[in-house]
Amino acid sequence: MTKEKSPARQGPRYIFYFLMLAILGWFIFMQFFGADERTVSGNSPSLLYPGTFTWEKSDGTTEEITVPGSYDVPAGETMVITSTLPADFDASSIAIRSSLQDINIYIDGTLREQYSTSKTRLIGKNSASRFIFCSTSHEDAGKELRIELTTYTSNYSGVVNQIFCGDKADIWQLIFNHYGQATYIAFFTLFAGLTTILFSLTLGFVYHTSFDMEYLGWCMIMGATWMLGESKIRQLLIPNSSALASLCFVMILLGPIPLLLYADNVQNGLHRRLYHIVIGISLLDFTVCSILAIANIADYIETLPPGTDHTDRYIPDGVYPSLPLHPPQKKSLRPSSAPDSFARFALRCS
Numbered sequence: 001m002t003k004e005k006s007p008a009r010q011g012p013r014y015i016f017y018f019l020m021l022a023i024l025g026w027f028i029f030m031q032f033f034g035a036d037e038r039t040v041s042g043n044s045p046s047l048l049y050p051g052t053f054t055w056e057k058s059d060g061t062t063e064e065i066t067v068p069g070s071y072d073v074p075a076g077e078t079m080v081i082t083s084t085l086p087a088d089f090d091a092s093s094i095a096i097r098s099s100l101q102d103i104n105i106y107i108d109g110t111l112r113e114q115y116s117t118s119k120t121r122l123i124g125k126n127s128a129s130r131f132i133f134c135s136t137s138h139e140d141a142g143k144e145l146r147i148e149l150t151t152y153t154s155n156y157s158g159v160v161n162q163i164f165c166g167d168k169a170d171i172w173q174l175i176f177n178h179y180g181q182a183t184y185i186a187f188f189t190l191f192a193g194l195t196t197i198l199f200s201l202t203l204g205f206v207y208h209t210s211f212d213m214e215y216l217g218w219c220m221i222m223g224a225t226w227m228l229g230e231s232k233i234r235q236l237l238i239p240n241s242s243a244l245a246s247l248c249f250v251m252i253l254l255g256p257i258p259l260l261l262y263a264d265n266v267q268n269g270l271h272r273r274l275y276h277i278v279i280g281i282s283l284l285d286f287t288v289c290s291i292l293a294i295a296n297i298a299d300y301i302e303t304l305p306p307g308t309d310h311t312d313r314y315i316p317d318g319v320y321p322s323l324p325l326h327p328p329q330k331k332s333l334r335p336s337s338a339p340d341s342f343a344r345f346a347l348r349c350s
Contacts, residue, residue: 036177047165047166047170048163048164048165053067053083053160054082054083055079055081056080067081068162069160071160075157078149079157079160081146081160082145082146083144085107085140087141087142090137091136091166092166092168093133093134093135093165093167093168094134094163094164094165095164095165095168095171096147096163097129097131097232098127098131098132098149099159100126100153101129101149101159102116102118102126102148102149102151103147105132105146106144106145106146106147106148107134107136107146108143115130122242122243123246123290124296125152126152126153128241129245130234131232147163178232180233182227183228186227187224187228189227190221190228192217193219193221194221195217197218199213200217212265215258215261219262223251223255225248226255227248228244229245229246229248249301250286252304254286260279
């Protein structure tokens, strides 16, 4: 005769649950309201480049410009800006974000850093956006800094992003502080989408039926892919940024399809004919835009509908409030990296 197990007392279990919830609550509270121990101390020098820049125009004239800013430069023409490094310059790196631009950085006439994906990308006319770091030292103090910016689309021609100088780790820390959260959300959304699809397929296999939430999972995956493609730190995530940069526009073009399939399933085919027409238009739009991109006639960004208001520039809100970090936008650029914007633009592209 086997001895039956006596039921466990609930008191200790509830105490354990309470303690774990209290610890979790304390941890979350400290992350939102506690001191930010990642930031550079107040005694650390500013990471913004302190010098002034001169625009050397193609007609031989020069103009002192404000950085960051947007200027009238034709697509395909190289914009050249120069500056003299301060006499007390001792930074180990100079950094600037490329917004679909090829970039050459010279110190005292010597090419120190070059960025171009012309030999590595499979489609498109422009190099993928990313941060470019140029190694420097105290020996470069007083020398000329020369930066050449070239893009082949009018959306970003003449755009000069904020220029940083300092330790490379400190600059990356500043970038993570402002763009890390969006990337974390993108990964969480991607994981949630994969889980939703797997859960839906498993239930469909067991119960021999289909579940509408599978299409919602695909929407989440496509939205997350777009957010990762728009991430300012994507160059640290994958080795080929050009592929992910193109993929975020592909997600916009194909975004209406899972949304329409979900609506069709929920409505039991009430408007199926209309939905299939819209899906066909989306596929045709995707095909035409892809052919234009592969043939180097027009990049995906040039085929987006008008009215977008996102800029790929690096502008850290509130970090240096005394500086004019928000120059007037020159043209309509890429859509903002937010899930609701993804759905809105996907439907507009259809």
